[in-house]
Structure formats: structure tokens, C-alpha cells
Amino acid sequence: MRVKIIFAFALLFTFSTMTIIAQESDSSSTPSRTETDDIQTLIKIKPDTHKGFYASVGVSMGYMNGNEYYERSFNPGIIVNRKFALGFEVSNFAANIDVFAKDDSFEFNSDFDGRSGGLFFAPIFFSTKVVHFSFPITLGVGELNGYAYRTDAWGETFLLASDDDYYAYIRPGVEVEINLRKRVRLGLNARYQHAIGVNFDDIYDLKNPLNGVVGGVNLKIGLF
Secondary structure, X not given: OHHHHHHHHHHHHHHHXXXXXXXXXXXXXXXXXXXXXXXXXXXXXXXXXXXXXXXXXXXXXXXXXXXXXXXXXXXXXXXXXXXXXXXXXXXXXXEEEEEEEXXXXXXXXEEEEEEEEEEEEEEEXXXXXXXXXXXXXXXXXXEEEEEEEEEOOOOOEEEEEEEEEEEEEEEEEEEEEEEEEOOEEEEXXXXXXXXXXXXXXXXXXXXXXXXXXXXXXXXXXXXX
């Protein structure tokens, strides 16, 4: 572990040194700049670059063990030059499914609920057209809670077990947007979610319950 840390710092030092040398070489070959323009950055946004922002609310539907579930989301973001969006997304969801016990001895009913949040980025194509599209990718973390119960012949419900787990996920997808008004857009999207870390093996015969296609619709309001 110590060798890896030293190696990482060595790489960082080498990269920093090369960057400084390159910047010094560049500054020596160009005219002097004003004091307000001395700081150089990796990401340069020109003064005439168009900058926008928006807030979005949406609802999505996915499948967990063959049963549908619904997700609500909120998504604020910024848009640079009408070609690239960046922001974060928070969501919560709930599902009620029938699932077998780990030993397949009986089937019981389960309620699941969860919440997640992450950063997203999306290249945008033909954004000034009435219909355009983007390829959003979200990277985040979430929590999933499960409650297993059975109902007896007299209609009484008994909680058998409960569990919770945290997970990381990546969610790439494609979205088609329609410009309803200058500051209002309607989006239709399809995404594939891959979650890592969900492990309810001690209760359910349920593997990777959050992996799969999620489709949704959202409404964006902002300065595009």
C-alpha cells in the first residue's frame, strides 16, 4: 500500500512539474497579459460562451423481479454553449413485489423503497431544433430498504424480516427533448441502470434487483 501511495504522489508531482514547465514556456512565447487575466485554467470558457440553467422534475418506471416500480426525480443543472449539460439528480422510488425466500420454501410479499443521488453529464445535439436529443450519464450512490411480510388466513400481516443496503450505480441512457416553449422542454428517456453492492441474499432469492432498463418522462423549466 505504501509503495502505491508513493507511486501516486510521484505521478502527481511529475504531472504538476510538466504542466508548470509547459505554462512557463507558453507564457514566455506570448505577449504579457493584464493582471486580471494571469490565472490559467484547464477548462476555459470564453466570455461569449452561452450559459444556461434549468430545473427538471420527472417520473420513471422500471422493473424489479418482474414487478414494476415507479421513481420520482429532481434534477437541476447548467448548460454550456447549448451543447453540454452538467448537474446532479436526486430520486426516490418504491415497489411491492412477490419474491421467494432464499431456500425457495415459500413465497412472501415484500415492500421496497429507496433513494439515490448522483452527478450527471450529457452531451446535447441539435439543441436549437424543436426536437433534439442527448446522451445523459449519471454516477451516484443510493440506499435500498426491504421489508418482507406474510398475510395469514385471517387477514393479519406479519413482518418476517427487514434489511437495507447501500449501493453505487451508473445509469447511461438516451433522451429525446421537445421544445414546448422557449423556456419549457419535455423529455422522454430510456436508461440502463447497473447497481453494485445490493446484497439481500440472507433473506431473498433476489439478485441484482435494481439492474435493468428504466424509462421516464420529465419537464424542464429554465434558461436554455
